[in-house]
Amino acid sequence: MPRLSAAQRHTIRFTLNGQPVQGEAEPRLLLTDFLRHVLGATGTHVGCEHGVCGACTVQIDGSPARACLTLAVQVEGSDIRTVEALAPAPGRLSILQEAFRRHHALQCGFCTAGILMSLDAFLRAQPDADEAALRDLLSGHLCRCTGYAPIIAAALDAAARLRETAHA
């Protein structure tokens, strides 16, 4: 483990959505601030900065993680995916994103990036997840707009369609 000095900025390099990126940060800089304000990747949102709301969820080496509880220096050398990476091409949406649109599973959309990142990782790991498992996963996210029912509907729909495409 390299020793970092609190008073110094350090160069951090990692892969963001398939592209190598780098920037400078003091050891105390949160990953959310690094992504949003140093790299300009503003799709990841900040709702509480204490790990409860889930808005800041990103994937670090394939696993969902709270970017607000992660220091930028911790992800040196990692592979990070954020909401900006989910769509297959500009102007198109992924199956999961499409399902959210179809079911009106977002209103303000502020919580959505985190929810998508959790679901994306989860459905890849557990394509057969049932409603109870999806609820369990989504209980780590707060949404103040939708009342959750459309989010559950979208997640179930996306899971079913992903299974179909997998079998096709």
Next chain:
Amino acid sequence: MDSPGDKWVGQSLPRFEDAALLTGRGRYFDDCGAPPGTLHAAILRSPHGHALIEAIDTAAARALPGVAAVLTGEDIRTSTTSLVVGVKAPMECWPIAVERVRYVGEPVVLVVATDRYVAEDALDLIEVRYTPLPAVTDPVVALTPEAPVLHDGLKGNLASERRFRYGDPEAAFASAAHRIAIDVTYPRSACTPIECYGVLADYDPGEDSYDVFANFQGPFSIHAVIARALRVPGNRLRLRTPPDSGGSFGVKQGVFPYIVLMAAAARACGRPVKWVEDRLEHLAASSVATNRVTRLEAAVTADGIITALDWDQLEDCGAHLRAPEPATLYRMHGNMTGAYAVRNVAIRNRVVLTNKAPTGLNRGFGGPQVYFALERLVQRIALTLGLDPLDVIRRNLVPTSAMPYRTASGALLDSGDYATAMETALREGRHDELLRRRDAARAEGRPYGIGYTAVVEPSVSNMGYITAVLTPAERKRAGPKNGAQATATIQCDAVGSVSVHVASVPQGQGHRTVLAQVVADELGLRPQDIRVVTDIDTAKDAWSIASGNYASRFAPAVAGVARIAAQQLRTRLQRIAAPLLNVPPDDVVLAHGKLHARGNADNALPFARVASSPHWAPGTLPAEDSAPLRETAWWTPPELTAPTEADEVNSSLCHGFIFDFCGVEVDRVTGQVRVDRYVTMHDCGTVLHPGMVAGQVTGGFAHALGAALYEAHSYAPDGSFQTGTFADYLVPTVMEVPAPLILHHESPSPFTPLGAKGVGEGNCMSTPVCIANAVADALGLHDVSLPLLPATLARHLHGAEPGAPAVAPPQGERTLRGEGEARVAAPREKVWAMLLDPEALMAIIPGAHAIQRTSPTAYRAEVTLGIGPVKGRYRVTLSLADLDEPSALTLSGSAAGALGFGQGRGQVTLREADGSTVIAYHYEAAVGGKVASIAGRLLDGATRVIIGQFFAALARQAAPRQPWWQRLLHRLGLHA
């Protein structure tokens, strides 16, 4: 996507907003960047509920590299004017504390620095010396003569009192068969959008003007309040909003005091200043709904008909009366009889100030408080008279034949068929089956209850309703206020494509999609052909005081005025096309992207050609149509008149109807409430977009469920704020929110262009009391207060828990108690000496940086402690007393830092045992400030850990050091 013949309005189109929001391309406040050179602000806030500010030492903060300015209340006071206060009372309202703090979280010092991290570092270096004052958090206690007074000019804490009388309530009560009353309290909760506040402000000294970018939601009447506070005319305050907003539910109206602060800071620094609120700041000090104490009494006939209501409402607006308060108390003024035809009404309204955060807009705005009393009373009437609650509701509903119906206090209920909606709900919601379900559960001994509510949901506020807080004479002096101006602008550009702008500031409701549908219908285009812009720039856009996104005004007012603007544009297009098609203008039909002659679709012109013609060939057009096509429509409903001499107030334009019923089961062991089934019937007039209406209902329902079961802004008696994180302020997750069955019965409003009424707030009014009625039914409770926490209900189920002696905490803050023992392998004298030696203590006290002996028995130290998520520096003073060398002493101390303060006392005894010393201690401590707000749950554990660390370090330091091989053997568990 095409819709020949059909209308786009009424279809659940996918939202145009979503593609950007789903791909991380939203443009929320903090995504929009800031000009080069922008400085970042952080705010030091009060840790006390009530205290005098004796001194603020900012020298160290100013000296920190990167800090541009440190501004106190005095600095802000010299460059701004107090925010206007909505009642006639000798009282000021500053966005930052001046001389005195009145609630935990009140801004005290503003630091502006090169980045937010540096600004927060500087906060830690500021020393504020407070003299704590007694605080009052209970609105009833605040009215007593002994209560501490918050605002000296007021003499007491009563900020406003008015009495109203409609019909002849005295006679109705005198002749009533029954007088049935209920006393209720409604707690504080807030809608907590996931995005917090954000402000970016700049000042141009050359023009003496401010440019502000903020996620403000309206009403834009507040623009006048901000400009006045900044001492500029309105045209020197340019207020802009970002394209997207991360939710508001009313709350983002409350960003305006921070607009004043940041604008003043930008002026002081000569640079743009940006501030983003964090969650603790949001929970402690943004915009919370009022708590209210209500006594409501009804005069009732033998068969349950209510002939009069007597309201006594005590509204707690917190520490300051901040605009538009006390509007929460008056928003429902025309609707104090709910869905019922009651002609005689008496009302006493009082507004009181307490040491809690100032209140403001939150979804439901005044409705939850009113209906909690009214619908609890209806259940009480049924129980008292031995009637079915449904029959009490039925017998009192406003009859359909009476629509539009003028309520006793002045509202004009626009339309509705309440009885049919209710019976439909009972049928389609399978009410009889629910009754059987309750019977079956009860037969098994499971507490199961059913609740009902009937509610009128007002929307499109009359901008004049708040003046009902003034007497008719005061109103006359101030000039009448009324109306609700809405505006929309539609224009065709050089290639004839259509853009729409409205002054609406959506917060996630999909306004752009609905507006495209509305305009597409009028112009014969497809929604995707139309671009809609909804953010506001007060320097360039059409707007008025009612602009913004609140009071459920979008569908009835904003979408309606967009239709009017589209119709105006259509009329002009018809006039331009008529001579070219050789038909009268009325026979020009707009459909499928063309203008064609009625009955002859082949005699047609492309829409784009006609729409662009004034740009390219104005000379070919008659003079009145030669200007490019740009229509701005304004609409204000004539029904929204000013309050009358007799205080009748048509407080809102539209009135939706809601009838809810639900079945709940209370866990016999834990007291947890499970909503088994929830049915909600809505009459919101014409439904413009079923998907979005469903979204508004389920979203509002989730907010309401939170308010009913979990959420409460919690204060200790001394004013300490205890719910500063999402781990303390419990917002429902997907695990807690069931999907309600949503039903509709459409009675279009005759007063709105599209027949629509508001729908977003109704469940916040109907659901909390519906659940409360069901729980009361399940447990046979007389009184119910929210939130319905398991701990509270468990008391009803099992009786109060024995034990727990009621010891008054030292100052009412979060109190900690503990005891323990530690064994140190050293003689008593040595341990004793260490406790009295600063050098030794320095090594022992966890996180101590500097320790000084200020007298033979007193120390001062700087200590860094981490408690849960918060690590901070504290200035600690310790003193030793009752010294009984070497066997006992009393240690008292206090700690204060940016994160909070505490004081405590511990008794320590030292006892010899086999050559070592056993140290026994017990302590009692009280903690307040930020650390109590955000780490309350963790304090006990953290304190134990810290004290454990102290004694472990003491044992380490005191014990003679063993040779390395002994330590190794010891670690391996082998004793030599």
